[in-house]
Amino acid sequence: AAGVIQSPRHLIKEKRETATLKCYPIPRHDTVYWYQQGPGQDPQFLISFYEKMQSDKGSIPDRFSAQQFSDYHSELNMSSLELGDSALYFCASSLRGLAGTRQFFGPGTRLTVL
């Protein structure tokens, strides 16, 4: 079965640079969630989109923005990168409307900021 696809899998950037992470949800899933997990830390919810509209917002810095496109894929744009942004970023997708629906996680993008 198709899973959530994230690209790139690894990314190395310098401080103050910009990064764009992409997430392709499971086909027919209409909701995408972004999470950030720092080394040894719990995943932190950043933001989610449902039907191309932002549906929930967590601890996403103002330097980050995201959107969901007409084909339901999502991009997380990160500007003015800081060393503390080094983390594993993963997205999850789900099909909203089903009680107790599960989120299916992608493999993650490991971002390293030097």
Added chain:
Amino acid sequence: KQEVTQIPAALSVPEGENLVLNCSFTDSAIYNLQWFRQDPGKGLTSLLLIQSSQREQTSGRLNASLDKSSGRSTLYIAASQPGDSATYLCVTSGTYKYIFGTGTRLKVLA
């Protein structure tokens, strides 16, 4: 292939009860196990993370235990409140892979 199962699938209790949610997994080669809370239409909220070398973690009214050898984890909720109503998910973690449990839908009645 890792399979994660949670029992019960749904639970409805009166306010004030102490609860036990169960999670079992088939592959004990995990890095850690996490318990999340999911509210309808919302992102996940991480509750507790237990590293594979740990046996227990506590946060407020929540206590989670891990027994890797038997492939089990338990989430204990003390003195439940209506605000605890949500779906609770356990998630096993390997390198870049998160396997979610089937979830327990909890409803705490006022």
